[in-house]
Amino acid sequence: MKIAVVGTGYVGLVTGTCFAEAGNKVACVDIDKSKVEKLSAGQITIYEPGLEKIFLRNIQESRLKFMSQLEEAVEDAEIIFLALPTPPGADGSADLKYVLDVADHLGKILKGYKVIANKSTVPVGTADKVSTAISKNYTGEYDVVSNPEFLREGVAVDDFMKPDRVVVGTRSERAKKLMCDLYAPFVRQGNPVIFMDERSSELTKYAANSFLATKISFMNEIAQLCERMGADVDMVRRGIGSDDRIGKRFLFPGIGYGGSCFPKDVQALIMSSDEVNYEFEILKAVEKVNAHQKLHIVEKIKAHYNNNLQGKHFALWGLAFKPNTDDIRESPALSIIDAITEAGATITAYDPEAMPNVKAKIGDKIKYAENQYHALEGATALIIATEWSEFKTPDFDLMEKKIGNKIVFDGRNLFDIKKMIGLGYYYDSIGRNKK
Numbered sequence: 001m002k003i004a005v006v007g008t009g010y011v012g013l014v015t016g017t018c019f020a021e022a023g024n025k026v027a028c029v030d031i032d033k034s035k036v037e038k039l040s041a042g043q044i045t046i047y048e049p050g051l052e053k054i055f056l057r058n059i060q061e062s063r064l065k066f067m068s069q070l071e072e073a074v075e076d077a078e079i080i081f082l083a084l085p086t087p088p089g090a091d092g093s094a095d096l097k098y099v100l101d102v103a104d105h106l107g108k109i110l111k112g113y114k115v116i117a118n119k120s121t122v123p124v125g126t127a128d129k130v131s132t133a134i135s136k137n138y139t140g141e142y143d144v145v146s147n148p149e150f151l152r153e154g155v156a157v158d159d160f161m162k163p164d165r166v167v168v169g170t171r172s173e174r175a176k177k178l179m180c181d182l183y184a185p186f187v188r189q190g191n192p193v194i195f196m197d198e199r200s201s202e203l204t205k206y207a208a209n210s211f212l213a214t215k216i217s218f219m220n221e222i223a224q225l226c227e228r229m230g231a232d233v234d235m236v237r238r239g240i241g242s243d244d245r246i247g248k249r250f251l252f253p254g255i256g257y258g259g260s261c262f263p264k265d266v267q268a269l270i271m272s273s274d275e276v277n278y279e280f281e282i283l284k285a286v287e288k289v290n291a292h293q294k295l296h297i298v299e300k301i302k303a304h305y306n307n308n309l310q311g312k313h314f315a316l317w318g319l320a321f322k323p324n325t326d327d328i329r330e331s332p333a334l335s336i337i338d339a340i341t342e343a344g345a346t347i348t349a350y351d352p353e354a355m356p357n358v359k360a361k362i363g364d365k366i367k368y369a370e371n372q373y374h375a376l377e378g379a380t381a382l383i384i385a386t387e388w389s390e391f392k393t394p395d396f397d398l399m400e401k402k403i404g405n406k407i408v409f410d411g412r413n414l415f416d417i418k419k420m421i422g423l424g425y426y427y428d429s430i431g432r433n434k435k
């Protein structure tokens with residue numbers, strides 16, 4: 001099948017590459033010319049495990065192309081995917097300008113029947129708005145379909161190639177058939193392609209992300225109780241997670257959720273609810289809990305040093321909002337950096353993939369280390385903000401040689417408390433007894 005993908009960021013690049021990997025001819029288009037130049041030259045623009053190999057293979061096989069002209073990309077395409085930003089606007093609701101600008105442009109250039117499938121996370125009713133924008137200038141046949149994306153950064157290729165489910169919102173039989181054919185190779189093991197109307201599909205994406213954010217905030221509140229009541233959140237997590245109705249996943253407390261999706265999607269659903277005069281009280285609490293949790297570890301650090309961080313120097317392991325990605329959007333590590341430096345301390349950080357993005361965003365506000373051990377030199381204490389595998393099993397002998405003070409504030413509960421005590425550390429983590 002011939003496909004166009006508009007927007008070549010985290011979602012668009014994975015989408016385009018994975019569709020090409022399944023044998024489709026994919027034209028990816030982006031407004032960012034330098035990105036298109038890099039991608040066309042075989043230079044990958046994001047870090048995502050397993051992506052580069054199939055990206056290069058599909059360029060080589062001429063199934064994957066990059067360009068900056070929308071006309072050229074959509075000319076032959078049967079399905080046009082939109083993978084465009086939907087950032088929060090000034091009031092927190094999703095800003096649809098990128099999606100609607102492209103819809104408007106499409107209306108001026110479409111020829112023949114096309115399916116326009118929206119992968120961006122958008123409020124209920126957007127498919128109608130996209131359709132209206134196209135129809136201003138185009139009188140030919142087309143269908144606008146909602147096809148929310150559920151991939152997780154860090155495991156995006158696996159998620160895309162073997163999705164738990166594919167959700168498609170359309171009431172058009174013609175579009176349904178095309179989407180069915182396109183996704184068939186991805187659901188051979190029997191996972192469902194769930195068809196529904198456009199509005200339900202749009203809401204499904206917000207409901208999924210908001211539910212997961214709620215699960216995280218709930219566990220973060222349980223962790224707060226554990227710290228106050230002398231219970232251990234790891235035990236509580238295992239105790240409840242083995243109940244099938246609750247499930248084991250998304251029960252890990254930490255330093256709050258971040259990333260480009262949960263914060264903005266929770267905010268956007270609250271705003272959408274307000275618009276229909278419904279106060280989504282649980283979600284308002286979820287946001288509040290998360291904002292507090294992002295700084296909980298800083299409160300612990302401040303308390304440990306009698307509220308005086310002036311002149312202290314911290315090592316920070318982890319900058320990405322989660323492991324296996326270079327994405328730092330809304331990363332809790334950035335909130336920690338702000339709070340710690342505002343309190344007069346300095347930081348040397350290490351992250352396996354995210355340092356270039358952080359440097360581009362905050363420059364010399366902190367120092368950057370060559371590796372995780374180098375970051376420890378001269379540090380008052382170590383703060384852990386991202387659970388990269390290499391942080392989970394460090395070389396403790398080397399760590400001991402580099403760290404002056406054996407003090408660790410672990411926002412991701414990476415280590416066994418007894419082990420850390422045995423090694424002589426002061427070790428404070430989330431929802432567990434500090435030692």
Ligand SMILES: NC(=O)c1ccc[n+]([C@@H]2O[C@H](COP(=O)([O-])OP(=O)(O)OC[C@H]3O[C@@H](n4cnc5c(N)ncnc54)[C@H](O)[C@@H]3O)[C@@H](O)[C@H]2O)c1
Nearest residue numbers: 007008009010011012030031032083084085086120121149
């Ligand atoms: N990142 C995720 O994990 C994830 C997962 C599921 C859904 N989503 C949703 O998918 C959408 C895209 O997210 P993302 O993380 O890929 O964003 P992104 O910012 O990484 O990528 C968006 C891309 O669109 C390009 N763009 C902007 N305007 C354009 C235009 N007029 N024409 C062509 N390209 C244009 C940008 O240059 C950028 O490369 C958002 O709605 C997001 O909520 C993201």
